Amino acid sequence: MSQPARLVVLVSGSGTNLQALLDATADPAYGARIVAVGADREDIEGLARAERAGVPTFVRRVSDFETREGWDAALTTVVDRFEPDVVVSAGFMKLLSQEFLDRHLTLNTHPALCPAFPGMHGPRDALEHGVKVTGATLFVVDAGVDTGPIVAQVPVPVEEDDDVASLHERIKTAERAMLVDAVGRIAREGISVEGRRVRIGAVAR
Ligand code: GAR
DSSP states (O other), rough: OOOOEOOOOOEOOHHHHHHHHHHHHHHHHHHHEEEEEEEESSSSSHHHHHHHHOOOOOEGGGGSSSHHHHHHHHHHHHHHHHOOSSESSSOOOOOOOOHHHSOEEEEEEEEOOTTTSSSSSHHHHHHHTSEEEEEEEEEEEOSSSSSEEEEEEEEEEEETTTTTHHHHHHHHHHHHHHHHHHHHHHHHHHHEEEETTEESSSOOO
């Protein structure tokens, strides 16, 4: 891994996880810097956060391409250009192609305790199921939907009066701390992935 590690962060929305990483990377001791922020749509707060921090941005919209494969290739090409050590998908609401994943170690953060409640509505599905504890998961992206090897998890209790918004907000607070901690340790100590076993700063046995 380069030192500081080079991060490309992908976003689709408000970008509070991105902001947590931007804040952390302001300290050189963190061991990583964000070399670019990419999005699949314009006019989102995530891009504005990157611009305010002086980080280069790019947008690749699926609707600007004739095929999904064309978009996949364009996204891979632009991310390649920034030579990231790690790509962080932080609220990026698109699946990435196998070619992209073969080229880039890609982490995704999900607002549920995987393998429970994959997909776009982790907090809603957890609430509807009636679980008492949910949380957030950082994982290495693979070909499935929120199925990849798990890097870190954090539990969050469900409160009796929670609705989807209040639960998701509490998950996001824990999720940001988990993301910042894990990405920093990966940047400083390295990561090994063997099958489903992920270790930070150690060779998997
Ligand atoms: C985060 O909670 C992230 O885990 C979730 O979207 C939110 C983005 O927040 N992602 C998914 O649900 C993907 N399945 P942010 O834009 O404020 O970082």
